[in-house]
Amino acid sequence: MVSYLINGISLGAVYAIIALGYTMVYGIAKMLNFAHGDVIMVGGYMAYCSTSYMGFGPLTSVLFSMLVCTILGIVVEKLAYKPLRGASSLAVLITAIGVSYFLQNAALLIWSSNPKAFPNLFDLPQVQVGDSVVTSVALVTIASCIVIMLALTFFTEKTKMGKAMRAVSEDRGAAALMGINVNSTISVTFAIGSGLAAVAGVLLCSAYPTLMPTTGAMPGIKAFTAAVFGGIGSIPGAMLGGILLGVIEIFAKAYVSTQLSDAIVFAVLIVVLIVKPTGLLGRKLTEKV
Amino acid sequence: MSKVLKVEDLHVYYGSIHAIKGVSFEVNEGEIVTLIGANGAGKSTTLNTVAGLLKPAKGSIEFKGESITGIEAHKLVKKGMSLCPEGRRIFQELTVKENLEMGAYSRPTAEIAASLDMVYEQFPRLKERYKQIAGTLSGGEQQMLAMGRSLMSKPDLMMLDEPSMGLAPILVEQIFEIISTLNKNGTTILLVEQNAQMALSIASRAYVLETGRIVTSGTGEKLLKDDSVRKAYLGG
Numbered sequence: 001m002v003s004y005l006i007n008g009i010s011l012g013a014v015y016a017i018i019a020l021g022y023t024m025v026y027g028i029a030k031m032l033n034f035a036h037g038d039v040i041m042v043g044g045y046m047a048y049c050s051t052s053y054m055g056f057g058p059l060t061s062v063l064f065s066m067l068v069c070t071i072l073g074i075v076v077e078k079l080a081y082k083p084l085r086g087a088s089s090l091a092v093l094i095t096a097i098g099v100s101y102f103l104q105n106a107a108l109l110i111w112s113s114n115p116k117a118f119p120n121l122f123d124l125p126q127v128q129v130g131d132s133v134v135t136s137v138a139l140v141t142i143a144s145c146i147v148i149m150l151a152l153t154f155f156t157e158k159t160k161m162g163k164a165m166r167a168v169s170e171d172r173g174a175a176a177l178m179g180i181n182v183n184s185t186i187s188v189t190f191a192i193g194s195g196l197a198a199v200a201g202v203l204l205c206s207a208y209p210t211l212m213p214t215t216g217a218m219p220g221i222k223a224f225t226a227a228v229f230g231g232i233g234s235i236p237g238a239m240l241g242g243i244l245l246g247v248i249e250i251f252a253k254a255y256v257s258t259q260l261s262d263a264i265v266f267a268v269l270i271v272v273l274i275v276k277p278t279g280l281l282g283r284k285l286t287e288k289v
Numbered sequence: 290m291s292k293v294l295k296v297e298d299l300h301v302y303y304g305s306i307h308a309i310k311g312v313s314f315e316v317n318e319g320e321i322v323t324l325i326g327a328n329g330a331g332k333s334t335t336l337n338t339v340a341g342l343l344k345p346a347k348g349s350i351e352f353k354g355e356s357i358t359g360i361e362a363h364k365l366v367k368k369g370m371s372l373c374p375e376g377r378r379i380f381q382e383l384t385v386k387e388n389l390e391m392g393a394y395s396r397p398t399a400e401i402a403a404s405l406d407m408v409y410e411q412f413p414r415l416k417e418r419y420k421q422i423a424g425t426l427s428g429g430e431q432q433m434l435a436m437g438r439s440l441m442s443k444p445d446l447m448m449l450d451e452p453s454m455g456l457a458p459i460l461v462e463q464i465f466e467i468i469s470t471l472n473k474n475g476t477t478i479l480l481v482e483q484n485a486q487m488a489l490s491i492a493s494r495a496y497v498l499e500t501g502r503i504v505t506s507g508t509g510e511k512l513l514k515d516d517s518v519r520k521a522y523l524g525g
């Protein structure tokens with residue numbers, strides 16, 4: 001029971017980290033970046049390659065993976081999304097789906113479809129919690145999630161760039177009139193989201209160590225669900241949504257059925273959205289007078 | 290008197306709608322210049338284009354002797370231009386103080402405290418409520434916040450788009466008083482108003498805009514007495 005709970009929270013923590021990327025990009029760039037899940041996969045491969053072929057240690061490989069994904073996020077935004085600023089949201093959505101396929105197929109070309117066995121980066125002993133045993137990966141994941149949450153909250157609440165992001169998210173035109181460079185703010189958002197996706201990729205592959213070009217797709221969709229569940233655009237919402245989703249999924253797997261677990265997760269989402277269309281912590285959009 | 294702003298033969302389109310059809314005007318240092326005109330005449334479009342939010346199809350804009358045609362809005366703030374937009378557009382979810390800080394975004398952090406004090410002195414109400422979420426302020430307070438936020442960039446030219454919109458008469462008077470005071474303290478002002486009576490009474494000079502063209506211009510005094518202006522904008 002306790003170990004289910006901790007495993008659920010830890011899976012949820014990964015969803016939460018991914019969901020943060022979705023929610024920040026949605027909040028600031030006003031778009032659903034469906035390619036976000038595939039950045040996780042790229043993050044996984046980067047950590048895999050840097051440890052297996054380049055001899056990086058665990059920490060440097062995580063940093064390397066974050067660096068590559070951050071750059072990837074910025075480049076994708078510049079090349080694919082920025083030219084569509086002001087275009088219909090449908091055009092942007094279709095482009096994002098295109099980017100997603102592009103990344104998956106690029107990975108297929110480079111690494112083939114054979115699953116890679118992800119190395120054990122956190123070679124730590126298991127931990128006894130009460131009378132259950134918990135893997136150290138689960139604890140590292142939960143700890144990372146807490147640190148990220150605190151850091152992001154501090155960033156958006158207290159720093160100049162963070163406040164500018166909130167301003168851009170509310171009103172781009174007014175933000176530009178303040179002297180805020182809206183484009184670079186959006187770039188920073190993509191950079192942060194993609195860096196976090198790399199962390200999520202490493203954590204996810206550490207917990208479920210098979211790596212394929214499609215590895216990011218399902219967690220990406222679940223994390224998107226988590227972001228909507230918690231209230232898209234809200235940072236604490238993404239956190240709460242992710243963790244609840246992970247816990248529900250693990251308990252559904254343990255007590256109901258492995259096959260049905262995803263159906264149960266989405267059923268809960270639907271119920272929540274019927275009762276509260278803005279998600280758990282989503283605010284009602286304030287109408288402008 | 291040096292020219293702060295010089296707009297020449299400005300044309301602006303929204304898709305195929307030709308909203309501004311060759312507008313020219315200028316603002317000299319120390320003046321209050323007002324653009325008046327009916328709803329839809331193109332006043333906001335003109336200000337938004339000058340501020341860099343819209344790109345003109347044709348024409349030139351000079352600010353303090355430098356061509357700024359086509360330069361993006363966020364770069365113009367640093368050059369000393371500020372637009373307090375129509376409908377206030379304060380950041381509803383940020384606090385009063387954070388809104389003001391955003392106004393000073395392009396300035397060195399070290400100078401912000403002094404400007405905050407100056408704005409709080411001008412608008413004591415904002416000081417009392419600095420921690421409050423801006424969306425919960427009353428309409429008049431929000432207008433003051435929008436103006437204070439604009440002032441935080443220490444503009445050489447402050448443009449105001451219908452600052453009196455939707456406010457009770459007593460607040461309207463207060464807003465116009467503040468604009469006069471700002472001007473006396475050295476800020477050059479370009480004011481857009483539907484409240485032509487009030488605008489003309491504080492303006493050094495005025496331009497009348499009709500469907501994208503300037504039809505009349507002159508001193509505020511002269512236009513207040515002009516028959517066609519009285520009929521069209523001052524209720525007879």
Ligand SMILES: Nc1ncnc2c1ncn2[C@@H]1O[C@H](COP(=O)(O)OP(=O)(O)O)[C@@H](O)[C@H]1O
Pocket residue numbers: 303306308326327328329330331332333334335
């Ligand atoms: N975003 C827009 N898209 C299309 N047409 C617009 C837009 N904004 C304004 N217009 C049109 O441009 C003209 C001038 O509008 P505007 O500058 O807002 O006038 P004013 O501020 O004088 O009321 C109007 O005919 C208006 O309908």
Ligand SMILES: [Mg+2]
Pocket residue numbers: 332333334375451
């Ligand atoms: Mg207008």
